[in-house]
Amino acid sequence: ILAINFILSDVGLDEVLQTFLMGLATFTRVVILLIVSTLIWVPIGVAIGFNPRLSQFVQPFVTFLASFPANFLFPFVTLFFIQHNIDINFGGIVLMSLGAQWYILFNTIAGAMSIPSDLREMTRNFGVKGWQRWRELIIPGIFGAWVTGGITATGGAWNASIVAELVSWGDKTLEAYGLGAYIARVTAVGDWHRIVLGVGMMCFFVVGLNRLFWRRLYEIAERRFKLG
Template sequence: LLMLTVFPRSNIGLELSAVLLIVTCQAWNMAFSFYQSLKTLPKELEETSSLYGFTWLQKLRWVELPFATPGLVWNSMVSVANSWFFLMSAEAFRAGDKNFQLPGLGSYMNAAVEQGNTRAQIYAILTMLVLVILLDQLVWRPVVAWSQRFQVDEGAEVDPGDNWLLRLFRRSRLLKWLELRRSQRLLRRAPRPALIRKAREEIQRPGRLGSWVAASAMLGVLLLLALGSVSVVRLLAEVSGAKWLVLLKAGGASLSRVLLSTFLATLWTLPVGLWIGMSPKWSRRLQSVVQVAASFPSSLIFATLILVFQSMGIGLGVSCVLLMVLSTQWYLLFNIIAGAQAIPADLREAASAYRMSLWKRCWNLYFPAVFPFLVTGWVTATGGAWNASIITEIVTAKQHTLRTFGLGAEVVLATEQGSMPHLAASALLMAALVVLFNRLVWVPLYRLAETRYALNR
């Protein structure tokens, strides 16, 4: 709505709001992955960077980013899948008596679902499958193969990382010629020790201009937050106590569904992720299947699945949990695969040498080894489940609206009715529940994973 007021005569505001929604869906998952990599950075790498006197920028470029690359690649696939998931909500939504739509596959599918046009839904699903397969072949498979070079454990049995597109690039004469010209230009450059020393000093000790810019930016952000807080407080003052009680009950219902869906997803992703991650043969065979399945937005078939569940006598309160599992399982699976691939080969060989049973290996080695990655998967999966609650707790199909009691449904109803106080209260309560659960559960688990279960410490 803010973007629409800034650009009232064009679709630029709608396009920017859709892009912002998709960016926010993608960014936090990769941020958690990078944070987890920094917390589990091996001590020998930190000592090496200190020994060579790396600046913070050099350490980021040559140590931290390469170490975090495998996890970032896997989580990037989940982030893109999550953006496809929210395509329908980003391209078509209602606010009050106004219906906003952007040209795109998401709005096309949304219109097909509302009209009950099965043929149009099939066309949209087939088009999405083609896009997902092309993205897998042209982007994800080459990137995953390239990321294998950043595996820290040299003795681990990993996939050699071959791909038809990478082979094509490596055989390209044009790319070889461009690389040769670049190397020749770098060799012809005369060294400038004085400029190098000056640049290092500026990197190590930021000048006054950088400090002033950073302080001014921070002050501007704080002012914007203060102004926004005043507006939010005015809106919240209009919400009655009875309404707050209803929202609290709705928040408890949604939280229980979020935790239940995460638990159900963990039951199958943990063994399957360990199996795929520790077997290069099966990893190579199933990698494309998993990537395509994860990239396909399950939100496109939510309405159809809900109607099927309704015909089977399963209410929306139960079916929305199953649909949340569809949206959260990939966060867990990809993190567990990345954790399984990071298990040191010498520990696996020691478990084999001591002839440990499968259960002892899982309990004493595999589960503790992937625990830091599993915590990251839990954090991102619960975030995805909260987002999915907005889509799954209230669904419109064939001119009929199905609804179950929950905070996600309250957010959608407030948006459709144009009730800004109700919307602000619902969104604030959802954010408060996420932050409270983060402080009480995820922070202690992250601390436990960092101090006790990090194999590189």
């Protein structure tokens, strides 16, 4: 209640609604990032995880990529966007993914490595291939790990949106329509009422997503998608 009074003392309900809509825009970017990262990195991660020698070499490298400060690359990517007239509303997804996507790959590799080799051998002996192999072996084996990677990746993407939706190069500034850009803009001028509003709205989306989506997926992973 105190936080609401603090916000509304200087910010109207119209702006609260606007920040909610901005949150939906950023949420859409996070969802696109998650889907694209899953489609790209899950098959690659499974292939790596099923190859012990390759996974021993790749896993430390992926860990490094996940921990590398992706915002170090932002100026170079921003320059590329400016030179090629790429809309930051779409380019922001690329910036957000520079660090977040690797959590999907890392956890998928770990999940694939945890699938017992005798089960993999059995599916080969019985001629289980293609989608049937994914449905009966791979998805149950990696689903819990993918959920963990998804939570980490989306959390990282929400944080990254603050620096990915409002970027500059020289006298050029690119601003996407989103909650991250809103927080960055009001933080730059020290507007505490709007900072609290923006951060609070982001917490609303993140906590809501965790409770309504990720928690249920964890329950599914425990109840249905597990080996044995």
